[in-house]
Amino acid sequence: METIKKQPGRPPAGGDQAVRQQLLTAARGLFAKQGYDAVSIRAVAEAARVNPAMIHYYFGSKQGLYEAMLAATLAPLIERLGQVLSAGDDASALRNFFALYMRTLGANPWMPPLILREVVAEGGRLRAWFIQQFASKGGGLLTRLIQREQAAGRIRADADPSMTALSMVSLAVFPFVAMPVASEVFGMRVKDDYLDRFIAHTERVFLQGVSP
Amino acid sequence: METIKKQPGRPPAGGDQAVRQQLLTAARGLFAKQGYDAVSIRAVAEAARVNPAMIHYYFGSKQGLYEAMLAATLAPLIERLGQVLSAGDDASALRNFFALYMRTLGANPWMPPLILREVVAEGGRLRAWFIQQFASKGGGLLTRLIQREQAAGRIRADADPSMTALSMVSLAVFPFVAMPVASEVFGMRVKDDYLDRFIAHTERVFLQGVSP
DNA sequence: TATTTAATTAAACGTATGATTAAATAAACC
DNA sequence: GGTTTATTTAATCATACGTTTAATTAAATA
Numbered sequence: 259m260e261t262i263k264k265q266p267g268r269p270p271a272g273g274d275q276a277v278r279q280q281l282l283t284a285a286r287g288l289f290a291k292q293g294y295d296a297v298s299i300r301a302v303a304e305a306a307r308v309n310p311a312m313i314h315y316y317f318g319s320k321q322g323l324y325e326a327m328l329a330a331t332l333a334p335l336i337e338r339l340g341q342v343l344s345a346g347d348d349a350s351a352l353r354n355f356f357a358l359y360m361r362t363l364g365a366n367p368w369m370p371p372l373i374l375r376e377v378v379a380e381g382g383r384l385r386a387w388f389i390q391q392f393a394s395k396g397g398g399l400l401t402r403l404i405q406r407e408q409a410a411g412r413i414r415a416d417a418d419p420s421m422t423a424l425s426m427v428s429l430a431v432f433p434f435v436a437m438p439v440a441s442e443v444f445g446m447r448v449k450d451d452y453l454d455r456f457i458a459h460t461e462r463v464f465l466q467g468v469s470p
Numbered sequence: 471m472e473t474i475k476k477q478p479g480r481p482p483a484g485g486d487q488a489v490r491q492q493l494l495t496a497a498r499g500l501f502a503k504q505g506y507d508a509v510s511i512r513a514v515a516e517a518a519r520v521n522p523a524m525i526h527y528y529f530g531s532k533q534g535l536y537e538a539m540l541a542a543t544l545a546p547l548i549e550r551l552g553q554v555l556s557a558g559d560d561a562s563a564l565r566n567f568f569a570l571y572m573r574t575l576g577a578n579p580w581m582p583p584l585i586l587r588e589v590v591a592e593g594g595r596l597r598a599w600f601i602q603q604f605a606s607k608g609g610g611l612l613t614r615l616i617q618r619e620q621a622a623g624r625i626r627a628d629a630d631p632s633m634t635a636l637s638m639v640s641l642a643v644f645p646f647v648a649m650p651v652a653s654e655v656f657g658m659r660v661k662d663d664y665l666d667r668f669i670a671h672t673e674r675v676f677l678q679g680v681s682p
Numbered sequence: 683t684a685t686t687t688a689a690t691t692a693a694a695c696g697t698a699t700g701a702t703t704a705a706a707t708a709a710a711c712c
Numbered sequence: 713g714g715t716t717t718a719t720t721t722a723a724t725c726a727t728a729c730g731t732t733t734a735a736t737t738a739a740a741t742a
Contacts, residue, residue, distance in 0.1 A: 291592055293505065293507065293590075293591075295505065295507030295508045296507045371590050371592075374586065374590050375590060377647055377648050377651055378505075378583055378586050378587060378590075378647050379505075380503055380583075380650055388651075389651060389654055389655065393651050393654075393655050394654070394655045397652070397655040397656060401656070417671065417675075418667075418671060420652065420656040420658055421667075421668055421671045421672075422671075422675075423656070424644075424645045424648060424652055425641055425645070425671070425672060425675050427644070427648065428640045428641050428643075428644035428645055428648070429637055429640050429641060431640075431644070432636075432639070432640035432643070432644045433636045433637070433640055435589055435590050436589050436636060436639065436640070438592050439589055439600075439601060439605050440609070440632065440636055442601050442605075442606070443601065443605050443606045443609040443610075444609060444613070444632040444635070446632055455630070455633075456633055459629065459630060459633045459634075459637070460633075460637060462679070463629075463634075463637050463676070463679035463680060464675070464679060465679075466678060466679045466680075466681075467674070467675035467676060467677075467678045467679025467680075468675060468678075468679075469678075
């Protein structure tokens, strides 16, 4: 039990000054796992080993913390997908896009729940950022890609691009969130190569499902 | 402003004695739209036009109300799917199953959000009922159907049944919850025939995606 | 060195929540 | 008709929540 840093006042300069980042990280984990309403700012502060008042000092409010965390967590995904999309236009672009999408979700376990909770949060608190900065950008990327693939004859032309985008997002995002349930129901043992096999399965279902 | 029924005491026999059902209906709508934590028992009682204490009288607790509502809402879906599954074994069984699944979700708008909120509620309050009574039964039905179709050569044999079931659930459930977001992002206008067209689209993506 | 600014703590505030209780009233039963 | 039981209301309880404030300390600045 170290008793350092128990008194008020500005901390010595030796410290990491990483309080803000600790809060963001703690908030990411807790909000993803339990949802906005179930997480108290005291719980976040405790997980971050920080005084609860620091949340208001750095983020103004609980909602401010949540919004900052969501933007910091989800924005990079859109950016990377955009890069892959503008990288190439060959026959493997769709496959690359899909693989990067699912691999990123698999490597950042807090992403899928955060996305799903926002999607289901109809009329919720910060719907604005999620829709305008995440969903519409991601949806734009997706439909552009799909139409490009349709023009190239790799996706059948009679498929509605918006519906196709929805199908792709469904196949890619939902299973990650459902995995804990599926483990109990199907007894899936998540071994090392499981993620790879699952991505390959999903990729094939989608690509074959929308092919001409 | 009618002032009837404002005094305590057992109500006259003329009344409907439907308090319990009113509470279940109000709870279904509110919990589906806002989630468990965001809904107060006072809000449920107000929506049901009933005294808040009635929740504890009939259901013991907020959680009791939630569990009763969830069971009453989701159990019929599993039952109906089971009937369809055991009805026939011909080439249209899979298509019938899929259509009934999506059509039921579309006709009962509170179902998809309730399911999704349970799926994402890792370590949540009543995970027990959802997993043991809903997810495992539904998962059992699904894998049985998929393996039957594989034996009949209508689903490719190298597809993992559990993964295939996950893909099917993803394609069928997620889009309903994402529809409000998709409307804003894609400008989808939900016309009369939209649901039919969307179900047809999804059905084709899945069937074609898992075909040999 | 003296003063101001930044970062942190502990304590408190007002409110909303889930839950409980006592009283009240009509139905059900004997 | 008298007693018991079922259903409802209003009031209250304790707690947890988001937020605010005042005090405190070290860094930054001059």
